[in-house]
Amino acid sequence: MTDKATRDINVYIADDHTLFRKAIVNLLRTFSRVNEIKDAENGKELLELVREAPPQVAIVDMQMPVMDGVEACENLVKKHPDVKVIMLTMHDSERYILHMIEMGIHAFLLKNTDPEELERAIYTVYDKDFYHNDLMANVLRKRVREQLESKRPDFSSMEITDREKDVLRLICNELTLKEISQRLNLSEHTVRNHRAKLMEKVGADNAIGLVRFAYESGLIS
Amino acid sequence: MTDKATRDINVYIADDHTLFRKAIVNLLRTFSRVNEIKDAENGKELLELVREAPPQVAIVDMQMPVMDGVEACENLVKKHPDVKVIMLTMHDSERYILHMIEMGIHAFLLKNTDPEELERAIYTVYDKDFYHNDLMANVLRKRVREQLESKRPDFSSMEITDREKDVLRLICNELTLKEISQRLNLSEHTVRNHRAKLMEKVGADNAIGLVRFAYESGLIS
DNA sequence: CCCCGCATAGTACAATAGTACTATTTTCAC
DNA sequence: GTGAAAATAGTACTATTGTACTATGCGGGG
Numbered sequence: 001m002t003d004k005a006t007r008d009i010n011v012y013i014a015d016d017h018t019l020f021r022k023a024i025v026n027l028l029r030t031f032s033r034v035n036e037i038k039d040a041e042n043g044k045e046l047l048e049l050v051r052e053a054p055p056q057v058a059i060v061d062m063q064m065p066v067m068d069g070v071e072a073c074e075n076l077v078k079k080h081p082d083v084k085v086i087m088l089t090m091h092d093s094e095r096y097i098l099h100m101i102e103m104g105i106h107a108f109l110l111k112n113t114d115p116e117e118l119e120r121a122i123y124t125v126y127d128k129d130f131y132h133n134d135l136m137a138n139v140l141r142k143r144v145r146e147q148l149e150s151k152r153p154d155f156s157s158m159e160i161t162d163r164e165k166d167v168l169r170l171i172c173n174e175l176t177l178k179e180i181s182q183r184l185n186l187s188e189h190t191v192r193n194h195r196a197k198l199m200e201k202v203g204a205d206n207a208i209g210l211v212r213f214a215y216e217s218g219l220i221s
Numbered sequence: 222m223t224d225k226a227t228r229d230i231n232v233y234i235a236d237d238h239t240l241f242r243k244a245i246v247n248l249l250r251t252f253s254r255v256n257e258i259k260d261a262e263n264g265k266e267l268l269e270l271v272r273e274a275p276p277q278v279a280i281v282d283m284q285m286p287v288m289d290g291v292e293a294c295e296n297l298v299k300k301h302p303d304v305k306v307i308m309l310t311m312h313d314s315e316r317y318i319l320h321m322i323e324m325g326i327h328a329f330l331l332k333n334t335d336p337e338e339l340e341r342a343i344y345t346v347y348d349k350d351f352y353h354n355d356l357m358a359n360v361l362r363k364r365v366r367e368q369l370e371s372k373r374p375d376f377s378s379m380e381i382t383d384r385e386k387d388v389l390r391l392i393c394n395e396l397t398l399k400e401i402s403q404r405l406n407l408s409e410h411t412v413r414n415h416r417a418k419l420m421e422k423v424g425a426d427n428a429i430g431l432v433r434f435a436y437e438s439g440l441i442s
Numbered sequence: 443c444c445c446c447g448c449a450t451a452g453t454a455c456a457a458t459a460g461t462a463c464t465a466t467t468t469t470c471a472c
Numbered sequence: 473g474t475g476a477a478a479a480t481a482g483t484a485c486t487a488t489t490g491t492a493c494t495a496t497g498c499g500g501g502g
Contacts, residue, residue, distance in 0.1 A: 137353035
C-alpha cells in the first residue's frame with residue numbers, strides 16, 4: 001500500500017452520451033492511479049477496443065444503443081474475465097442489478113454518485129475484485145431472503161384462500177377475467193377482486209407476478 | 222437528522238464470556254447515541270430481557286451455552302421484529318453468515334472489528350435497518366452466483382431469437398411494454414412486435430403463456 | 443350475539459395489452 | 473451483392489387489465 005500512486009490501471013469507458021462520456025474521461029485523468037483511458041460510444045465499440053488491448057477496468061453504461069451494457073458485459077465477462085467491469089446506471093432497478101451480479105459484474109454505480117466513489121470503486125475492483133456499496137448489498141440481501149421464502153412453498157402462511165387458488169389456476173391457464181367468471185359462474189367483478197387481492201398478497205405488479213408465484217410456490221409445475 | 226447526538230438507542234448484549242461482555246458494555250457507554258445498556262449471559266436470558274422491555278438493538282454472540290446466538294436470533298426476529306440484531310462471531314464461516322442473513326439478521330461483525338465499526342453498525346441498523354460490510358456482501362455475492370451455476374438452462378431450444386429472449390426475460394420480470402422499451406432503448410412498437418412474435422411462436426394467448434414457456438423451457442427458474 | 447374474514451358484486455376510470463397490418467434498415471449467409 | 477431473416481418503427485383500433493373504491497350476505501369463533 002506504499003506506492004499505489006503509480007499509474008497502474010488502464011480504464012475504458014462506454015457511454016452513448018458524448019458529453020457525459022468525455023466528462024468522465026476528463027475526470028478519470030485526475031485519478032492518480034489511472035493510466036491509459038479510451039472511450040467508446042456503445043458496447044460494440046468497447047468490445048473492439050478490449051479485443052485489441054484489454055484494460056484493467058471497463059466502465060459501462062447500462063442504457064446504450066447498438067449494444068447495450070447488459071449485452072456488452074455478457075461478452076466481457078465471458079471472453080475477458082480479467083477485465084473488471086463497473087456498470088453505470090440511472091435507475092437502481094433491483095432486478096437488473098441482480099442479473100448483473102449473477103453475470104459476474106464487479107461493481108454497480110448510480111450515475112449520480114460522486115467522483116470520489118467512482119475513484120474508490122476503480123481501485124477496489126482492481127485490488128480486491130469487487131466493490132460493494134449499499135445498493136448492491138441491499139439487492140443481494142433481499143434476494144437471498146426471497147430465495148428462502150420460495151424454498152418453502154409455504155402456502156398456508158401466504159394465506160391464499162381456496163377461491164383465490166381457483167382463480168389463480170385459471171389465470172395461469174391464460175384465461176381472461178371474462179372466461180374465468182364464466183367458468184366459475186361468478187361476476188367478472190368478483191374475479192377481478194380475487195385477482196387484485198392475490199396480487200396484493202404475493203406482492204405482484206400484474207398477472208405475470210401471479211404466475212411466477214404459482215410456479216415458485218409449487219401450485220403449478 | 223439534526224440532533225442524532227441524543228441518546229436514543231437502547232442496546233442489549235448477550236455473550237457468555239463475562240470479561241468480554243463487560244468490556245463491550247463499557248465500550249457501549251462511550252457511544253454518544255447509546256442510552257440504556259443491559260447484558261445477558263446467554264440467549265435465554267437475553268430473550269427474557271427483551272420480553273420485559275425490547276431494546277432498539279441487540280448484540281448477540283453466536284457461540285453461547287444454554288441457548289446460542291442462532292437460536293436466540295431465530296426467536297428474536299420472529300417475535301420482536303423491531304429489534305435490530307447484530308451478530309458477533311469469531312469465525313467468518315460463510316454458511317453461518319448466510320443462514321443468519323436468511324433469518325433476517327441486521328448486521329454481522331467479526332469479534333476483532335474495531336470499536337468504530339461497532340458504533341457505526343449500531344447506528345446504521347437503527348437508522349437504515351441493515352449494516353453491510355464486505356464480509357456480508359462477499360458471502361451474498363458468492364451465493365447468488367452459485368445459485369446461478371446450479372440452474373444453467375439448456376437454452377438452445379426453439380427458434381427464439383436473442384432479442385426476443387431479452388424481451389421475454391423482461392416480460393417475466395413484470396415490466397410493461399413501456400418499461401421494456403426504455404430499458405432496451407427501443408420503441409414501444411418494436412417491443413410490442415417482439416412480444417407478438419413470441420406469442421405466435423410459443424402459441425400463447427397472452428403474456429401469461431410466455432411466462433409459462435419461460436419457466437418450462439428453463440429460461441427462468 | 444356480534445365481529446371479522448371471506449366471497450360476492452358493483453361503479454368508474456386509467457393504463458396496458460393485444461390484433462392486424464405496413465414498411466424500412468441491418469445483418470448475415472450464400 | 474442478393475435474398476432472407478431479424479430488428480426496427482409505425483398506424484389504428486379494441487380488449488383486457490389494473491386501481492380504487494363501496495357494499496352486501498354468510499358463517500364461524502370469542
